[in-house]
Each structure stands twice: as C-alpha cells, then as structure tokens.
Amino acid sequence: MRLNTLPRVDLAVTPTPLQPLPHLTKHLNGPKILVKRDDLTGLAFGGNKARKLEYLMGDALQKRADIIVTGAGFHSNWCTQTAAAACKVGLPVILIKSGPRDGYDPESWDGNHLLHRLLGADITILREGSAQRRQEIMEELKAQGRNPYYIPVGGSNAIGSSGYIRCILELLTQSVEQSIRITHLYHATGSGGTQTGLALGAKALSTGINVVGVSTGYGDATRMSQRLLSLSEETAEFLEIDARLTPDDINVLTQYGEGYGYVTEAKMEAIKLCAETEGLIIDPVYTAPAMAALIDNARNGTLTEKDTVVFLHTGGTAALFAYKEALKTYIKGEPFPWKIPEWSPDKE
Numbered sequence: 001m002r003l004n005t006l007p008r009v010d011l012a013v014t015p016t017p018l019q020p021l022p023h024l025t026k027h028l029n030g031p032k033i034l035v036k037r038d039d040l041t042g043l044a045f046g047g048n049k050a051r052k053l054e055y056l057m058g059d060a061l062q063k064r065a066d067i068i069v070t071g072a073g074f075h076s077n078w079c080t081q082t083a084a085a086a087c088k089v090g091l092p093v094i095l096i097k098s099g100p101r102d103g104y105d106p107e108s109w110d111g112n113h114l115l116h117r118l119l120g121a122d123i124t125i126l127r128e129g130s131a132q133r134r135q136e137i138m139e140e141l142k143a144q145g146r147n148p149y150y151i152p153v154g155g156s157n158a159i160g161s162s163g164y165i166r167c168i169l170e171l172l173t174q175s176v177e178q179s180i181r182i183t184h185l186y187h188a189t190g191s192g193g194t195q196t197g198l199a200l201g202a203k204a205l206s207t208g209i210n211v212v213g214v215s216t217g218y219g220d221a222t223r224m225s226q227r228l229l230s231l232s233e234e235t236a237e238f239l240e241i242d243a244r245l246t247p248d249d250i251n252v253l254t255q256y257g258e259g260y261g262y263v264t265e266a267k268m269e270a271i272k273l274c275a276e277t278e279g280l281i282i283d284p285v286y287t288a289p290a291m292a293a294l295i296d297n298a299r300n301g302t303l304t305e306k307d308t309v310v311f312l313h314t315g316g317t318a319a320l321f322a323y324k325e326a327l328k329t330y331i332k333g334e335p336f337p338w339k340i341p342e343w344s345p346d347k348e
C-alpha cells in the first residue's frame with residue numbers, strides 16, 4: 001500500500017479520541033459501544049472531511065494549483081471544511097452550491113452558509129445545471145492562466161478516500177492499546193468516500209470489522225452499493241492494494257434517513273439520548289440517522305452483548321441549531337412543527 005508516499009498536508013488533529021460510551025451501553029443493554037471522535041478533527045467545526053482534505057490539498061499543492069473549485073448543497077459541511085482547508089494552505093476557493101428551495105432567501109446568512117462567507121469563499125449559487133456551470137468555471141479560470149484544482153462533492157474520489165484508510169489504521173492501533181476487538185463500525189454515509197476508505201481498509205488489513213454505512217436519506221441501497229464498489233476499485237488501484245471489496249463487504253442501511261435532513265422521531269431521540277447519557281452532541285442530518293440505526297439494531301437484537309461497536313462521529317454539529325424547534329417539541333413531547341427543513345430542496 002502506498003499511503004505513506006502520497007503528498008499530504010497536516011490539517012486534522014489526529015489521532016482523534018476513541019472513547020467508551022458506558023452509559024449509552026448500559027441504557028441499550030446490548031453491545032459495548034464506543035465513539036471515534038472525528039468531530040474533533042479541528043478544522044472549522046471538525047468532521048470527517050478533514051482527513052480527506054489532507055490528501056486532496058496535498059495533491060493540489062503538488063500539482064501547483066492556485067485555486068480550489070468544489071461544490072455541494074447550500075448548507076454543505078463539505079464546503080465549510082474545504083473552504084477552511086483552502087485558507088490553511090493559502091489558496092482561494094470557489095464554491096458552486098446547489099441552491100435551497102425556491103422562496104428560501106440565500107441572503108439569510110446562517111449555519112454553514114454563514115461559515116462559507118466567513119471563510120472568504122467565492123460563492124456561486126445555482127438551482128440547476130451545476131455540472132455544466134462547473135465546467136464553464138474551470139474553462140474560464142484556465143483561459144485566465146490560472147491552474148484550478150477541482151474536487152468532487154464530498155471529496156469522494158480515490159485520493160480523498162485514502163484519508164479513511166489512514167483512519168482505519170489509526171483505529172486498529174487504538175483498539176490494540178485499549179485491548180478491544182471491534183466487531184462493527186457504524187457511520188453516516190453520503191458521497192461514499194468515508195465508507196469506501198473504511199471498508200477497503202478493514203478488508204485489506206483483515207480486521208473482520210463489519211463496516212455499516214447509514215444513508216442520510218438520499219439514494220437507494222443498490223445504487224449506493226454500486227457507487228461504493230466502483231470507488232473502492234479506483235481507490236485500491238490508486239493505493240496499490242491487492243484486496244478488493246465485493247458486494248458482501250458493502251453494508252448500507254437506507255431506512256433511517258427518510259429524506260435528506262428530514263426530522264424523524266428516531267433521529268431526535270438519538271440526539272437527545274447521546275446528549276443526556278454521555279454529554280455527546282451529534283448532528284441532525286448525518287450522525288443522527290447513523291446513531292438511530294445503531295440504537296435500533298441494539299434494540300432489535302441485530303447487535304448483541306457479544307459485539308463491540310464503534311460509532312464514528314463524522315461531525316456536522318454546526319447544523320444543530322437549525323433544528324431547535326424540532327428538538328424542543330421532541331423534548332416537550334409535542335408533534336413536530338415541520339418534517340422537512342426550510343432550506344431543503346425537497347420542500348415544496
């Protein structure tokens with residue numbers, strides 16, 4: 001594996017802590033549960049993208065890029081971390097963001113959108129046709145004599161996924177230090193780079209860990225599995241890893257999201273339970289459905305007391321305050337004020 005020879009810049013505070021969750025474990029009365037705190041990677045509000053960006057920015061600098069171009073949703077965590085990473089390495093960044101629903105005012109600067117502004121990103125907001133506009137922007141920059149470096153959404157290509165191979169190595173060292181044998185690793189999955197790195201790393205190192213990705217609400221399981229398989233193929237070739245993932249190694253749960261960023265009782269319960277049992281704050285969009293899946297699987301016996309489960313906290317907590325009404329009504333036991341958030345492109 002040629003991980004150590006890849007260009008990489010130090011962006012994340014690692015190793016991130018691997019902490020036991022004894023009260024949550026006791027509450028669920030099933031598997032032993034620990035949390036891997038990638039919300040503490042230290043770039044902007046932390047999160048999983050910092051590990052990917054270490055390799056992506058390393059590659060950009062090696063290729064003498066003078067501007068970073070990327071994009072994602074209006075309130076994207078990915079865009080926040082990329083903009084912060086670009087600041088750290090001294091490069092400007094263009095964010096091509098798909099707009100929120102009609103009627104949502106893009107001039108309401110809050111959440112990640114506020115952070116994108118704060119971090120000095122050049123922002124283009126589009127309602128459709130982002131692939132074409134992205135190409136035009138890249139062409140325009142090249143015509144101006146610039147050397148733009150394009151990163152796909154979520155940093156999920158072979159270079160970005162390498163960050164999560166590094167994470168699995170880190171986790172294995174910690175499991176030896178803490179004398180535990182991890183059976184499962186639960187985490188939120190979206191663009192797939194995190195799961196690809198974790199699952200490929202877990203297989204290549206013969207760990208026996210069952211990596212379970214929980215979809216945040218978009219994509220069907222078959223399509224996501226195909227995407228993960230092809231990304232893992234690309235990553236294995238890139239890193240010169242002999243191991244290959246097969247469909248049996250890809251575990252994606254799609255029933256816990258309902259819709260991207262939607263409010264469900266299970267997500268609200270997951271947030272409240274982590275907070276009150278462990279003082280652990282998780283986010284409503286990504287880590288809440290992942291934790292809801294873990295809780296459900298502990299309750300329905302899929303996970304038993306023989307299992308040791310690591311929950312990978314991938315960050316995203318900046319979004320918590322946008323869900324204050326939903327959390328308030330959950331805590332008070334009242335019906336939710338809304339299911340689909342204001343900013344969601346799915347909202348009519």
Ligand SMILES: Cc1ncc(COP(=O)(O)O)c(C=O)c1O
Nearest residue numbers: 077190191192193194286314316
């Ligand atoms: C907080 C958080 N967790 C998990 C993910 C999913 O990671 P990936 O895109 O690598 O599947 C994202 C992606 O945006 C995220 O923001």
